[in-house]
Amino acid sequence: MHKxxxxxxxxxxxxxxxxxxxxxxxxxxxxxxxARALRGEDxxxxxxxxxxxxxxxxxxxxxxxxxxxxxxxxxLTVEQVGEVDAARVARWFVDQYPRRSYPGVLIGxxxxxxxxxxxxxxxxxxxxxxxxxxHWTDGAVDRPREALEHxxxxxxxLLGGNPDLHLRQVHCPASRGSLTGVTVxxxxxxxxxxxxxxxxxxxxxxxxxxxxLVRDARTWPVLERGPGHSFQVGSxxxxxxPVDFHPDSHALRQVLRAVGGDATxxxxxxxxxxxxxxxxxxxxxxxxxxxxxxxxxxxxxxxLLVPRPAALSAAVADLYRRWLxxxxxxxxxxVVECGRLLDPWQVVRAGLVPYWCENATRxxxxxxxxxxxxxxxxxxxxxxxxxxxxxxxxxxxxPQWLAVAGFGRRRRALDRTSARGYPVTSVPxxxxxxxxxxxxxxxxxxxxxGAAEALAVLRDTxxxxxxxxx
Numbered sequence: 001m002h003k004x005x006x007x008x009x010x011x012x013x014x015x016x017x018x019x020x021x022x023x024x025x026x027x028x029x030x031x032x033x034x035a036r037a038l039r040g041e042d043x044x045x046x047x048x049x050x051x052x053x054x055x056x057x058x059x060x061x062x063x064x065x066x067x068x069x070x071x072x073x074x075x076l077t078v079e080q081v082g083e084v085d086a087a088r089v090a091r092w093f094v095d096q097y098p099r100r101s102y103p104g105v106l107i108g109x110x111x112x113x114x115x116x117x118x119x120x121x122x123x124x125x126x127x128x129x130x131x132x133x134x135h136w137t138d139g140a141v142d143r144p145r146e147a148l149e150h151x152x153x154x155x156x157x158l159l160g161g162n163p164d165l166h167l168r169q170v171h172c173p174a175s176r177g178s179l180t181g182v183t184v185x186x187x188x189x190x191x192x193x194x195x196x197x198x199x200x201x202x203x204x205x206x207x208x209x210x211x212x213l214v215r216d217a218r219t220w221p222v223l224e225r226g227p228g229h230s231f232q233v234g235s236x237x238x239x240x241x242p243v244d245f246h247p248d249s250h251a252l253r254q255v256l257r258a259v260g261g262d263a264t265x266x267x268x269x270x271x272x273x274x275x276x277x278x279x280x281x282x283x284x285x286x287x288x289x290x291x292x293x294x295x296x297x298x299x300x301x302x303x304l305l306v307p308r309p310a311a312l313s314a315a316v317a318d319l320y321r322r323w324l325x326x327x328x329x330x331x332x333x334x335v336v337e338c339g340r341l342l343d344p345w346q347v348v349r350a351g352l353v354p355y356w357c358e359n360a361t362r363x364x365x366x367x368x369x370x371x372x373x374x375x376x377x378x379x380x381x382x383x384x385x386x387x388x389x390x391x392x393x394x395x396x397x398x399p400q401w402l403a404v405a406g407f408g409r410r411r412r413a414l415d416r417t418s419a420r421g422y423p424v425t426s427v428p429x430x431x432x433x434x435x436x437x438x439x440x441x442x443x444x445x446x447x448x449x450g451a452a453e454a455l456a457v458l459r460d461t462x463x464x465x466x467x468x469x470x
Contacts, residue, residue: 026110027127035096037345046429082157090194108214112356113316122448129189141181142261155229174238177390193289222276239361239394305468309358310367315462327446334378339386341432351442365396380411
């Protein structure tokens with residue numbers, strides 16, 4: 001077991017006072033889910049719930065206090081930030097996968113459908129970065145300039161021992177709620193291929209096996225603060241647009257009011273790049289290093305450029321339907337997953353078609369509805385909305401989630417546990433396992449898809465969604 005920093009293990013399980021670099025992050029959850037699926041295991045042991053209150057009827061100040069206490073149990077201290085070792089985080093990611101030869105690999109931006117695609121191909125998925133949160137003792141949700149100053153000091157500490165990282169700091173009360181005022185969110189991207197990744201690809205990839213790079217192509221206004229550190233106010237994942245984070249925005253006033261902030265104090269710093277890569281983008285240096293590695297070792301490299309998460313979600317869902325039907329299955333039952341609520345092994349065990357929603361925003365759910373409206377109907381639709389733990393004008397209401405389930409001809413199911421107290425409660429990641437495990441078995445699992453076949457289907461089904469496959 002590799003140490004991420006002194007007294008802190010990299011298993012993401014919450015040891016050493018529950019302060020871990022990758023606990024509950026998108027990268028950690030997706031790697032764990034993919035690795036378990038390749039071993040024929042589900043996600044029943046992934047119980048992270050997120051630092052939000054489980055008492056939706058409590059007064060708002062009480063809920064915010066609960067958020068603060070929970071964040072204190074998870075976030076890194078200033079001292080711990082300086083001890084983070086990104087190389088060891090990379091080793092933890094590759095160590096999750098069974099030691100065998102693989103017919104390919106997916107690398108890149110975090111995306112639930114990428115995990116499902118990796119399982120259909122029988123290959124690992126490796127992230128191009130990871131996320132972490134650090135304490136902001138005197139923080140305020142409505143003070144982005146102060147957040148930038150605090151984050152800059154943290155970035156200097158972290159980059160001192162990890163010069164191969166680029167840190168994107170994200171200050172977004174619309175997607176992180178009250179946490180924005182007590183912690184700093186840092187998305188770390190590798191600027192080159194980590195040594196652990198290079199060794200893994202050298203030792204585990206079959207001769208001529210393809211490398212698939214999945215890149216989130218969304219853009220957002222960015223301030224380049226200094227070498228290795230950039231700052232972003234708001235996020236595409238919030239379901240809002242950059243203009244909605246302007247001081248005069250009505251949506252911003254609603255968001256800040258919901259999380260205890262004051263819109264009159266909101267004064268974001270000026271941006272230096274009006275349309276830079278958003279936080280889940282891939283660093284150009286990482287992409288070049290992966291391409292150079294593939295060329296030197298005789299592995300064809302293909303790029304999946306994702307303009308919106310829904311483009312890849314829809315294409316992978318269509319791919320699964322064809323894959324299942326080619327194996328003699330119906331491909332007629334859909335599960336709509338959301339956020340961290342996914343379980344790739346239970347999906348293939350039950351012969352389900354997976355559609356992944358990045359989050360519970362209205363925009364995300366709209367796209368799921370549009371895809372369903374244009375698809376051949378499903379006999380059953382199970383919906384697993386992940387409650388975000390906060391209120392926002394951009395969130396989908398339960399009636400909209402029910403409308404998604406309503407596309408099922410015979411079965412229309414919205415998970416009651418996820419819906420109870422929505423949107424301000426939280427549910428553990430294992431909830432997806434508990435729901436999908438109740439579906440009837442549809443074994444055997446189809447044989448893995450070949451990469452060439454999968455890429456052809458993705459080009460065919462994803463092109464009209466804007467998915468670019470090269």
